[in-house]
Amino acid sequence: MDSLKAILVEEPENLVALNDLAFAYTYTNLDSARALLLQAIEINENDSLQLGISKETLAIVDEIQGNISSALTLHFESIKIFEQISSSKHLAWAYNGMGALHYQQYDYDQALFYFLKSMDIRTQLNNPTEVAKSMVNIALIFNKTEQYDSSLFYLHSSLAPFVDNTDQLMESIVYLNLGSTFSYMEQFDSAEYYFNKSETIQKKIGDHEGLGVLYRKLGELYSEKKDLLKALDYYTLSLEYVQKLGDIGRFIETKQAQYLVYEAMGDFQNAYQIQSEYLILRDSLINIKNKEIINEYNIKYETEQKERTITELELEQKNAALAFANSQNQRNIFIFGFAILIIFIRFLYHRYTTKKKTSELLSEKNVEITKALEDREILLKEIHHRVKNNLQVISSLLNLQAGSLDDDVAKDAVREGQSRVKSMALIHQKLYSADDVRGVDVQDYLENLSAELFRAFGVDEEKVNWAIDAAGLKMDIDTVIPLGLIINELITNSIKYAFQDVEHGLLNISLEETGETMHVMVKDNGIGMDEDALKSSNSFGWKMIKSLSRKLKAEINVKNEQGTTVYLTLSRYKLVV
Template sequence: MRFSRFSPFLYKGIYSLFLAAMASVALHAQNQQLEDSLLLQLRLAPDDTSRLNQLGKLVQMHLWADAEKALVYAFQADSLAQETGIPEEMARTKNYIGMCYYTGGKTEKAIEYYLLSLEQYEALHDTLYIGILYNNIAAGYQLREKHDETLDYYRKALSFFEQKKDLLWAANVTNNIANVYFFEGNLMKARDHYQRAYERFVELKDTTAQAYALKNMCNIYIKWRELPKAIDMAKQALALIDPAFDPRTVAGLKRSLGEAYLLQGKHARAKACLDEALSQSRTYLAREEEKAALETLSLYYETTGDHRRALEVYKAFASVKDSIFNQAKDQAMLEMLTRYETEKKDREISLLSTEKEINTLRLQQAQRQKAFFAIGALLLAAVASSLFFLYRLKQKTTRELQQKNRVIAANLAEKETLLKEIHHRVKNNLQIVSSLLRLQARHVDDAAAQEALREGQSRIRSMSLIHQNLYQEDNLIGVNVRDYLSKLTESLFYSYNIKPGKVHLQLDIDELVLDVDTLIPLGLIINELLTNALKYAFPGERCGDVNLKLKAVGPQLLLEIGDNGVGITAEAGRQNTFGRQLVHTFAQKLSAEWNIESQEQDGTQVRMLIPKQKRA
């Protein structure tokens, strides 16, 4: 059984569910740049309402091309709506989820969420969305081929839209009613309703909706064997619709063209169209379109005499058909719809009974008023006493809780102060060690020893900066890496007296906060590699660039340090220096993989991949 694009919630849903601003999104549904832009707007959104709006755009963007991704965004929107507690948003996001399940081929789950959304909209007395959900439930009945129930719900939906004077939704539901007549075999009545809907879409200048109506009429003319007219309509529809917006409808149109060409005996054209329809429907997980394409393709092979291939394709068609719909799903949908109808009738009966009871009580109240007044006074006194007791008890509990909170807060503040003091003292002790090394260097004549002492002083300074950041910031267990590396590189340039303009440093550091156990070895590695670049890459008057990059790649960190200096000679590359041993030791501590690429006069690049680091 095939459905048009309008069956689950109609093209109108794009307007009413996501607002008119969504039109530009639909035209670029496959544009990764646009998705990145929406995700950025989501992160920068100032409030929950704006975030819900951006999530709605992301749902609509993927709805027909990637239902699973759309469902992820729909559940995110629903979770956020639950947090806001706004009834309208909670109802709307339930409908989002139902729409995603429908386009993903899980109709029984779609019906479940449609009913949840309908109950909430009925409580809000939102007639527009009640009409939309009636339309969606009708689609559920239509899957079960319960045409009377389907028409009943579609007509209920149509009455709501006509009351609201919503011309586009009214036209959409008219198109859906035509679908029912089509599946009943009443083609003349179906054609009249399709034509009426198409004319309204033309008036409203809605080219996408025009394409859907033309597609449906095309299938009628194929049934009537008016094949040139059917082919012309299919081509008109393809010219109107954007494949990126709705690849499923394009697949359906290609299938219709394939069937028409097959009936004309144009087998090559038919095969090309059917292959394209099958490929596109499988690419976008459009199960209904895949089923229809396989059914027609089986007919093609049978017509051309390839009976073995026809049987293979028909088996694939039967498998897809079974996966879309089976008796268990049918029963589940029937139970959900029946339960909704029963509960609705029970509420109506309960309301009538309540009104009758109220009238009876009003008559009795006049006779019993005096007695009730006395009893009420006694009850009021008892309630007042109970409330006063509860109030005093609550006051006592609140005071005790506040006292405990003050004690906890004081203890926490004391521990934070102590921890900051520890970091402060560690930093001071490291500075003392650094100063001792500097004094020692002044009394050493050997240049190599002086250089070793200065390098040791630089390494200690790299650790001192970490503890300085810890006691100066509110976060006592983590350090902002970007700030830390800025200070570290500035210190190194100062220590090695790098003149302005000689070495240009380029930093590309993600906004990361790392714990001390990770940052100390990482800082020493960076200190060592930058020190080597500043000391050896640009001898004499040579100038150049040094690049430092630290990026988060999933759970891993990517460190790259490079220069365009003189590079490392083959002889120097074979030497196992203390600096290289230091880098190797700390890389092992971080379980990191690293390598050096260098050619003489062509610079040096060091790349290190650090797995699964703890972030504060």
């Protein structure tokens, strides 16, 4: 950096030095990087390569600072420049940047698409170090999709080129991602080992961006190990680095992690304040407008690529026709035949243009229909996302209210209300994160609901366990909300009353469709309760079960047979195929 500054003292308009120094500043001082890049763009008159580099680097700065629309525009502009000047190396770099933007927007399919395009070019250029960088990014996608073995394979495969070339920055990034992968796999000793290796290198080279990410990952690790105070210390360190750098995306992620720790500690005042800040910041960074802009640019880019291919084909056809005409003109004997050939070509051309116009019209209509469907699905997901957020806020408020109550009965009532809200929030969370927003996977939902309730009531999993059999069933939201609330009440009753004198408790939940009827069973091997006892133990909950059962046209039977068994026979429900 000192050498670059010295060059700029002698040559203030040296575009290469301006771009190189700006890129170096992206790891330490984003505002300085932006100023240098804007200066380079302003004074650049005819150097297309350096203009593309300036715009791609500025896109990276905008992306880190949360200016998604501007970053997207700059990525596409740099891609177009590098395509025009046929700079494969820089085109691979720009594709990588576009992949990183989609990754930040949680669009992992598009992110993987651009990372693979980047890696293909780098493989063709026979550049092992750059291929390894693409492999690191692809490993990130596999982490997010919980394909941890694939992630470890790509990360270990990418390490050798960085070690051979003494690229300490990339070496530290690989160690950081290895630590993250092992942390996700709950292999905490291996995770700490790689995090420590990464920290040693990052401190040595002064990588503030990397340290900000590393300390958040260490906070997550100690949070998983239930060392909450140490987790908070690492989150505080992380926030100092990312806030100084101006990295809005990572600032939001660390804030959310902080909220979860405060909630686990029972510090509900700090938890509520941080959660509110997180929701506001996250909604400002990721919203429907950004997704609309991304879709619009993706369509525009794909259309330009198709138009370029068509233009090249037309040019080839025109060159072939010209060569043929020149050949025929040399022989007057074929003038008449040539005239007939021209007429025939014109006829074919007329048919071709007519067919092309029809095809373009159909393509435009298909694009409009596809975009309308995508917009509708995005809107539905956004609605489920906002409903889930609102229900989480309500759950947090109920949790705060319960913490302030002295009366145990009132506190239990508020916590039961909180569990009901969480059961509904879980449904909207599943719909928001699913590819198909029409319905909820019942097996996955009930497993998450049971785990949440067992954790909320502090049930010892070695003493009491649960099993669910609903594989292959997917229900629409109008069915799964009342059914989820009913099962929530039945699980809560079993946890509270059934297993007090039972050495090894077991809760079984099963759903099976027979003909046009859905059979639901919730059974425990506890002390056993009949319908009257169940009703007296939780009169409000039983009334709610009865009310919701009428909505599903369900018959309820309670049997005391080596524990309590509740049978529901539903005649009004809807499955999603």
